[in-house]
Amino acid sequence: MERPLDCLNNLVHDDWLIGYDSRQFNQIAQELYLELTQLSAYGTPPKIILAEREPLRFLASFIAACAANCPVFLCNPDWGTQEWQQVFDLVHPDIVLGMGNGEWGTCTERLVPSVRVASRREVEVSRSMGNGHNNNSQCPIPNSIMIPTGGSSGQIKFSIHTWETLISSVQGFTEYFQLIQVNSLCVLPLYHVSGLMQFMRSFITGGKLAILPFKVLESGQILNIKQSEFFISLVPTQLQRLLQNPELTKWLSQFNTVLLGGAPAWNELLEKARFYRIRLAPTYGMTETASQIATLKPDDFLSGKISSGQILPHAKVTIRNQQGEILNSNQIGNITIHAQSLSLGYYPITRDNQADFQVDDLGFLDNQGHLNIVGRNSDKIITGGENIYPAEIESAIQATQMVADICVIGIPDKHWGQALTAIYIPKKSDISALKIQTLLKDKLSKFKIPKYWIPQQYLPRNSQGKINRQQLQQIATEFIQNPIT
Template identity: 80%
Template sequence: MERPLDFLNNLAQNDWLIGYNSHQFNQIFEELYLELTQISACGTPPKIILAEREPLRFLASFIAACAANCPVFLCNPDWGTQEWQQAFDLVQPNIILGIGNRQWEIRNNDNYQCSIPNAPCPLIMIPTGGSSGQIKFAIHTWETLTASVQGFTEYFQLKQVNSFCVLPLHHVSGLMQFIRSFTTGGKLAILPFKAVESGQIFNIKQSKFFISLVPTQLQRLLQNPELTEWLSQFNTVLLGGAPAWNELLEKARFHRIRLAPTYGMTETASQIATLKPDNFLNGKISSGQILPHAKVTIRNQQGEILNSNQIGNITIHAQSLALGYYPKNREYQTYFQVDDLGFLDEQGHLNIVGRNSDKIITGGENIYPSEIESAILSTQMVTDICVIGIPDKHWGQALTAIYIPKKSDISALKIQTLLKDKLSKFKIPKYWIPLQNLPRNSQGKINRQQLQQIATEFLQNSVK
């Protein structure tokens, strides 16, 4: 199998970075690679925290760490004090790149012991945050990341992948765009999303490029006619990170955006299912077919595999699967059962219906918020919506809709009237709370804990 150095040598004569200097990339790589190999020669390879803010330096440092077989932890330079404290306590790094005034800092490297003795080197730790808000690092290797690339290229029948990256490189969604281009000899354009939004775009042939977006980014680009036209020229617009709402998908389809909704996560090194753009434009709504490097089964609570169109727990088998969460690995575990619920249809397309953890039980009935949210969005009266359960002494939980009305004169009663023909009575929310904005992170994922607090305070004040 080709290693990072092999791929870099293949790219040596190519001007593969758009917006940055490929020669400068090689210079930064060589300088750091030499330092790291010298340090490693004196003992165990040092643990590296990588939080470079500048993309060229981040990517060159990442490849240098991988080539030197050093375990590398990707970190967000914009983390707050509490998050950094979590990271330092967990990692106890020997080398820190990108934080503080110095370009990098060497610490005592006597404390490193590989948590997975038989794992292939290097170990690549990618940050992920669960609903708890605690920082975790999914343990990947060069093999798991390149397995994801192999599945991607086979699925789209490509030899080279050209990527236009507007997502953070420390996040799996940004990192994998780099890995695809780097390992296939493709071109990589990197530009902050804010620059794209302001119209500062590179002069490239979009029909040769993939671009990855989260739903909130797609929504913002579609508000600008010029950027909508620019986006419609891309070969494929991968969409992931959070569920997209129907109105957004319809708008993209109307403008002939070659959208490819995806399903994946940090633990699977990005997508394991993707809907191809032609299927999307023809009206198909799903997360698409399973990529060649992965397999998905739908199981009931007893672990039995279900048939087509039966909803159950999603279990993923994939060559791109993380080995566990640092510092512990999943010994001999070749599958990953996620919290998501879904089904496979007759065409083998994966359909997501909600999350086990989001399930609301009211009056003994199991309700999944995504169904209610889709119905409310289809009324065309709200621009954003989240349905949660609030503790209720009579019903166990009371359905509560927190929404952004399209117009100030739209009342909850108007929306409820339209829902009567769409939903059973017990599925229509009892409480309705209008807001100007819903709390979402940079990936577009809703902060449900914050909404619980908002709803609780709102209802307490209403009673008073």
């Protein structure tokens, strides 16, 4: 397996970054690698927070840190003070890269006044005196790569990966799609696993990587690439926005493959993509698995298949009941994953990489070996003794074509245990909950039609489209306590 420095040297003469200077990338990475290697001579490699806004510097810094065997924490430079406080309390970094003028340790006093990170010179002096790290929190795994994940709680966690786990994901991807090189157009954040893995696929395989902020793309500005030779990854809300623009819809339809993940896609959106012959590849994966472990190939999608596709070669999925017994095809149960790309835990606590990873999702494997997701254990709503999964209700409401966005939750109810509550964005101001309920009567059982309907101007989703359910609970509680009359 090629190491980061080997891959960097393999690309030294290639113009592989589209829209950026490939030689500058190589120069920054090589220079930073040498500096970090020198610092490591004074003790264990320094822990690095990487919060660089500029894509080229972010990627070059990431490769330099990996090559120098430095533990690196990928961070969102747009996090607020409270989030940064969480990060610094957890990590206690030696070095911060990014967000300043290029010098280490320049951004932290502005972001979190109570925290100060050692500068480059201070790290050198401390280590030359034999003091080692300037903090008392060591990384449990050398040369680890910490990728942020927060789920729906909003509490930042770091999933512990290594170069090896990320490479396993790349190998599974290339084998599944039978590729030697992977060309990607990345419109997702590079600190997020879905953005990082697009870079990794191109970097490892010697393919091309084009980077374009989604806001720029949405405005109609596109890069001069041959879409039929490229992959692009989107989350459902991004796909929805692009399909509202006829020119961008036509542009998107010319891609080799449009990977879709990050959050569940609703049926209306999938049907619209199929109508416009978008070569969509719905995926299933997460930060803990270094992106996708199941993907539906575009030809299967266009032929009408609805699933998350087959399991990629580097992974294995079993469906188990609550007793841990493996279920047969088409039986719904808990999804358990075993993959070479599995993370080693959540910083700073490690887990056995060989252990099975049971996720919160419920699903089944059909007779063709395709993975089908039906909901989440944690989202399950029990009302009047009936188990209800919000995904079914949300899909039915989306099909009415009266809402722009929808999320169904359960709120405490003294009579029913939980009451179904729909929090939605109406497509038009004159659309009422009664109109939607009327259309649902022939599609859903009576007990599956939400009791409460709460219109909103927007729903609290993150950049990957995942909903913040804690905020929705607050919205619902306030609405019911103070109903609009």
